[in-house]
Amino acid sequence: MSQLTQFRLLANYNQWMNQKVYTAAAQLSDAALKQDRGAFFGSILGTLNHLVVADLIWLKRYAACEACADVLAAVVAQDDPTSLDQCLFDDLAQLTDYRQWLDGQILGLLQHLQDSDLTSVLTYRNSKGVTYHKPFASLLTHLFNHQTHHRGQVSTLLSQAGVDVGATDLLLLIDDV
Structure with missing residues (x-):
């Protein structure tokens, strides 16, 4: 399985x-969703x-990659x-509507990319203006890892509020061969 195929699996x-x-x-009330639960x-x-x-x-940063600019134009147009x-x-x-749109942008990006695009180096500035030059594939990995990290926190908060998210294993999306 190619690295790009792996990223597409992660996007799905x-x-x-x-x-x-x-x-x-x-399933929760507005007040329960906004309740401070001691999370970060x-x-x-x-x-x-x-x-x-x-x-x-991150998607705005990815748009600096030549292969990503066109497919992420709608993201770039969003306010910073x-x-x-x-x-x-x-x-x-x-x-929820915005999240669904954003997930569509991520899926579109991964469908657009080629394996060769993953070897590029992305130059970007963080929120403090510090410039970095990092492998694009590693920065894609960060996007999905960051999502998993905080979704795990949300899953815990939901569980503590009495709501079960259900099965969360990536294994459920991996085809049997």
């Missing part, structure tokens, strides 16, 4: 898990917003987040 898993998490979150981003809604903010930041804890949407329905 990312979308699948986001759908599961958002469906589970929709406070609430369930705060953590879900953080994931959207971080994905938006102002902080990692910015609340882009205080309504779960609006956040």
Whole structure:
């Protein structure tokens, strides 16, 4: 299995898990979603917003890659987040719609890329203006790892609130051969 095929699997898993998490979150009241639960981003809604903010930041950075610019034009047109804890949407329905759109952008990017694109070096600046030059494939790995990390936190918060997300294993999306 090629590296690009692996990334496409991760993009599909990312979308699948986001759908599961958002469906589970929709079972809670607005107050329960916004309740500070002691997580790094406070609430369930705060953590879900953080994931959207971080994905938006990274996708905008990926657009600097020549192979990604056209496919990510709609992402580049979005306003830049102002902080990692910015609340882009205080309504779960609006956040869900944006999350679905963003997941579509990620899937579109992975369908557009070629294996050779993964060997490029991406130059970007972090929020403090520090410039980095890192392997593009490693930065894609970061995107999916970051999602998994914070979705795990949300899954725990949902469980503590009495909502079961259900099965979350990547194994469920891996074809039997």
